[in-house]
């Protein structure tokens with residue numbers, strides 16, 4: 001166990017955990033931020049995607065010891081009222097079916113648009129191809145990313 | 152409108168809460184010229200009146216519809232309430248959808264699978280909506296002292312043409328909730344549907360994009376522990392479990408094995424019964440339990456030859472299964 005200083009969604013917090021604990025479980029079990037989802041646990045599905053200093057990373061393979069004092073954003077911290085342009089575009093296109101993968105999809109899309117505000121179709125596909133959706137919402141995801149890029 | 156006799160079982164109409172009876176009748180005029188704006192419409196009511204298992208109406212006309220089936224991504228949590236809403240004849244913007252708990256005494260067919268949710272939910276949900284609508288009509292008829300047959304509904308408003316009387320559903324809901332279940336109801340003609348056949352957005356859309364807890368894995372409660380199971384290879388069962396390392400790991404509370412089937416269990420056609428014995432680790436947090444599970448030393452052995460009774464759709468069959476067959 002070790003005390004680790006975290007900066008999550010703009011809030012400084014301290015957790016006392018095994019330093020090898022993946023961020024996914026620190027968020028879900030210790031900080032009650034359950035929007036970030038567990039799919040595979042081995043960085044293969046994208047359900048657990050969060051932003052680390054603005055970069056989309058898989059939290060299931062990210063030990064908490066690696067993120068000390070670095071800024072982390074989860075789906076809960078994207079906006080106060082669910083009105084981040086990507087969230088709005090997701091609602092406009094009614095992207096979600098079961099919704100389980102969508103936090104990961106949205107976080108990946110946010111990171112993409114941060115770096116590349118006007119991505120081409122190919123760039124959207126390349127950025128999001130690692131986020132798996134069992135419900136198959138890929139076409140709407142792509143449309144929503146394009147809408148978000150215009151706003 | 153097609154007149155039909157009520158056929159759904161009365162058990163769907165058991166009242167669990169004593170919601171009915173206390174409400175006060177409001178004056179009937181205030182809605183006449185002013186439709187509530189969406190903002191007003193989304194104010195939560197002070198009181199709910201339950202008309203049946205599927206439908207509760209607030210004094211301000213907001214309607215809670217229950218989604219009876221589990222949502223697995225086919226959007227039944229949106230679709231099934233749409234069927235209720237259309238027959239109830241309400242405005243979709245005044246609807247709140249709530250996921251029903253598993254409650255077979257109150258709801259029919261509470262599972263999702265086989266592409267059957269809409270097909271098998273169709274009749275019961277239409278009737279549940281039409282019954283509630285009829286109860287609201289009957290309540291208005293009583294209050295206005297007119298024939299129920301002369302009252303029409305549209306988007307949550309009751310209207311008696313010759314007297315010009317109007318009322319929102321919320322205004323008669325308290326009285327409607329005390330009325331007996333009508334024997335005769337009217338179902339809409341297909342051409343009169345206003346919600347069925349249109350596209351409506353996922354009712355959980357906002358919760359999903361903001362990361363609200365919605366899934367089984369998101370559930371938490373005071374004192375909750377985490378459990379994980381170690382599955383045997385197919386066709387195998389537990390021979391021995393050495394849990395000494397796991398038990399001494401941080402956060403671990405218990406390790407045990409469970410049999411998943413009773414000795415005389417008769418399998419159904421759809422059962423997944425490959426894992427008859429499992430090893431279980433229980434502990435404080437997910438990561439601790441995951442690690443302890445890896446530290447279990449389990450020896451598996453072949454399941455011995457057995458007679459398996461399969462109780463399928465067309466009757467029972469006894470099958471002799473040689474030990475270890477399923478491990479191929």
Ligand code: FES
Pocket residue numbers: 037038039040041042043044045046047048049058059060061
């Ligand atoms: S849970 Fe992290 S990528 Fe699947």
Ligand code: FES
Pocket residue numbers: 096097098099100101102132133134135136137224
């Ligand atoms: S919306 Fe169901 S997994 Fe993507």
